[in-house]
Structure formats: C-alpha cells, structure tokens
Amino acid sequence: MKPTVPVGKNETVTLDITGLTHEGEGVGRADGFTLFVQGALPGERVKAKVLKVKKTYGYAKPIEWLQSSPDRVDAPCPIYKQCGGCQLQHLSYEAQLVWKRQHVVDTLERIGKLYVQGEGERSAGAAAGGAGGEAGEGGSSADASAAGAGESGADWAEVGNGGIVVHPTIGMDEPWRYRNKAQVPIGMAMADLENGAAGSLIGGFYARGSHRIVDMDACLIQHEHNDEAVRQVKAIGNRVGISAYDEATGRGILRHVVVRTGFVTGEMMVVLVTNGPRIPRVEDWIAGIREALPQVKSIVQNVNKRQTNVIFGDETRTLWGSDVIYDELDGIRFAISARSFYQVNPAQTLRLYQSAVDYAGLTGRENVIDAYCGIGTISLFLARRAGHVYGVEIVPEAIEDAKRNAELNGIGNASFEAGPAEVVIPRWRSEGIRPDVIVVDPPRKGCDEQLLDTILAMQPERVVYVSCNPATLARDLQVLEAGGYRTVEVQPVDMFPHTSHVECVALLVQD
Secondary structure, eight states: OOOOOSOOTTOEEEEEEEEEOTTSOEEEEETTEEEEETTOOTTOEEEEEEEEEOSSEEEEEEEEEEEOOTTBOOOOOTTTTTBSSOSOTTBOHHHHHHHHHHHHHHHHHHTSOOOBOOGGGOOGGGOOOSTTGGGSTTOOHHHHHSOOHHHHHHTHHHHGGGOBEEOOOBOOSSOSSOBSEEEEEEEEOHHHHHHTOOOOEEEOOBBTTSOOBOOOSOOTTBOHHHHHHHHHHHHHHHHHTOOBOOTTTOOOSEEEEEEEEOTTTOOEEEEEEESSSOOTTHHHHHHHHHHHOTTEEEEEEEEOOSSSSOSOOSEEEEEEEOSOEEEEETTEEEEEOTTOOOOSOHHHHHHHHHHHHHHHTOOSOOEEEEETOTTTHHHHHHHTTSSEEEEEESOHHHHHHHHHHHHHTTOOSEEEEESOHHHHHHHHHHTTOOOSEEEEOOOTTOOOHHHHHHHHHHOOSEEEEEESOHHHHHHHHHHHHHTTEEEEEEEEEOSSTTSSOOEEEEEEEEO
16 A cells, blocks of 8 residues: 655645755654755744655745744845755854754764764863854854864874764855856856747856756855856857857757866966867957956866766867966965866865864874875875875876976975776885875765775774765765774864855774
C-alpha cells in the first residue's frame, strides 16, 4: 500500500521554523512532515503554500509571517528574491556567522559521527579570535579576546582529548564587494527570444533552481570593477552584433563572460567563453573593451562547444595583451591565468591560509606535502616557514603557474609536479620523501579515497585539511580518525558572506 503524506500540493499550512538547511532554506514540519521554506528563518512562524511533495519531504513558499525572527533584516539587493547568487541576505551578518559555525558542528556530528566540545567545555585558551569571534555560540568576551587559531593549535595536547573544538566563524568587517572574480552566463532578453528579434544580451546569476538568467547591472558581493566590466562587455556585444548561446538549441556565440580583478594591483582580465573558435568582428570587440576598460591587461577567449554546465572548455587563447594578470596576497605575488584556481575573497583568503599555516606548526625544518596545490597559493605561504614544500595537482596548467609563482617570488624551497595526488605521493614516498605535515585543499567532492589511504600510509605528524564543503570534510575526517588520527580543532572562515557556503580548516594529529 502506497504511504500517504499529511500535506498536499497547493495546501496552506502553518509552520514553526526550527532550522536552516545547508542551502539556507527554513525547515518546518507539518504533522511531522518536513517542509523546506525559502526565505524563512529559525524562530519564525509562517503560513506557507505547499509547492511540491515528495515521499519524505516537500517544498513550500511563505505567504504570511505570523512571527518574525529578531535576526531578520531587509536584503539590500533589489533582485535578491529572484537571483540565486546569495541565500542569506535576509539574515543579519552576525547571525550568519553563528549559523555557519553551528552548521559545521552539526555536520561533523551527524555525518562524521565525531564528538564536538560544547560551549561550556571550551576554555578561553581554546577559543579563536578574529572578526567573527563575537558571533560564536554564546558570543562571550572570552571568545572575542582569545588567542588566534594558530595559538590554539599549539594547545592541542591540552584541549583535544575532550572533543573537537570548533571555533567561532571568522567573518569580515565589511562583508560586501569582496569577490575578485565574476562568472556571468549570457543570454538573450526573453521578449526578444519570443518575437524572434535580434535582441539584446543579458547577463547575471541564474534564478533559484533554474537556468533562467536574471539580468543585472550590479552585484553587491562583486568588486565594482567586475560589475563595470560585465556591463561594458554586454553593451559592446550588442553594438557589434554578438549573439548569445542558447542552451536549448546549441546555437549562438557568447556563453559566459568571466572577469578577474587584482585587488592589490588593479589589473583586470576579461575572458569571453564562446561556442566555437570564431568571433565576428573580433577586432572591434577587442578595441571596444580596451577603450571602455583601460585597466584591462588581458583579453582571452575560451572555446567550449560542449552542451554542458561546465563553464570552460579545453581551448584557451589570448586575443590581446598578457596571458596572465598579477595580484598579491600578504606580499606574495601570483600570476593568474584564465583557468587558474585563485580564491575569490582576498581578505578572507589571508585568514584561511594563516590558519592553515599555524595549524601546520612549522619551525623551518619540516617537509610538507600540499595535495591539490593549484597554482601554489597555500604552498608558497607554507614555504616561508617550512624546510621544503612539495606540491601536487592534477591540472598541468596549474602546476606551470605554481612553478612560475615560486620563481616570481624567489622561493626555492618549493617544488611542484603534475598528476593525481594518490599516484604522485606514493612515488615520492618510494623516493624517500617523508612528510612531517600533509595539507589537503580538495574540491567540494572531498579527498579521493586513495589519497586518504596514502595519507594513512605516510603517517605525517599532522594533517591540515582545508575544506569548502563541511559534509565531505566530516566524511573524510571520519576515515582519518579510524586510521589513527585525532581531529583537534576546526576553524570556520566566512569566505562567501551572504551565501550558505562556509570554508573550514581542520587540524588532525596522530592519536
């Protein structure tokens, strides 16, 4: 007999919101049945219309607030309700930092089956400071004035046995206009698509849960120069008659505009992602961009002919200027190419990397392996305190960038090799390289299973795990703990304010 659910589509229900999902949706229950409510916050009571029902959960939209949260604020972005770029602008920034720490705690306990110290168990010496210190659970002055993550890392022998210390989230003093990279899908105005006119280009984030582009001229989390560049590229494209790529038909030229801006140097790169190698009136296109955006140092074309959600294709060529632009982090200079991975929030990147370096506990003698090293950003930070750093990355272009960046900064105690970490690192072991510390900074899917096995076989004294996904972090920490390591502390860092994402740095030591 098919089980029934207590609510139906289009039904109106009254819900008490008890939490937020990892995507920032409110969680309520109707007769025990879970409903996810976009825009609702914990502590609120709402009337909501049921939109969709599945076997064990459903979705609803609020139609009336019966009780509002004291943490609710007015979102400053005029297209916030339509755009899918941010999820938490309606939640005060202080409350965002509290929720992100709690999200990390809940995920470690639920997925990783790990024990996290309660607030009452945390000593002042184990609490982390930083801009987010006051926003931790309880918001005590001890939290706000305690030593930084590095100092707490040194105390692991004293505080680690009582469970994992999850510090207050490190936030930003000014959590707006922080992104140095814009990746904007391009489409045609809907009215023009419907009447078959040549039309005008639009560009912006996708609407929530769809591939419908919400056109915008300004994004409050983007650097202003990125906004200006996207506006100008759309205007120039319209002037020279460039068509937008159509996902449904596979026709059209311009798929995405990617803009990168160096916060320190002011240099800018514009990348045109096209549905084929030919760009009509390309010289007019280049001239228009150079005239409108004098800070541009590089104009690049990337060709992506596949029907895919992946932004970049395999073919990249420079149309004008340099192959790279330059930026700096804490005095280290980086060459950044079109497809380089480079953290999008420079201010928070410094805090993230400083936590990683402090957790590594370096004295100047250690061998360090940096898996998933990218263009060498963390590697070069580590190299300033380590004996030698060995970086490995599967993308050959990134390794060439890493080598160039080491040379650019006169850093001779870092070497890099392209290939899968789970293949390269065991070979290094056979060649006699014994790491004291292994640092991993994997993509959202987490560490490869073979890499985790390799770490356990190498037995470094410390493992520093930099994560952009608490769920895969918790899963991988459980594997490492089962293999003889103990997670001592975790430092959440708010790399993406007003979104539901949170980055973490975790310290593990041999148990």
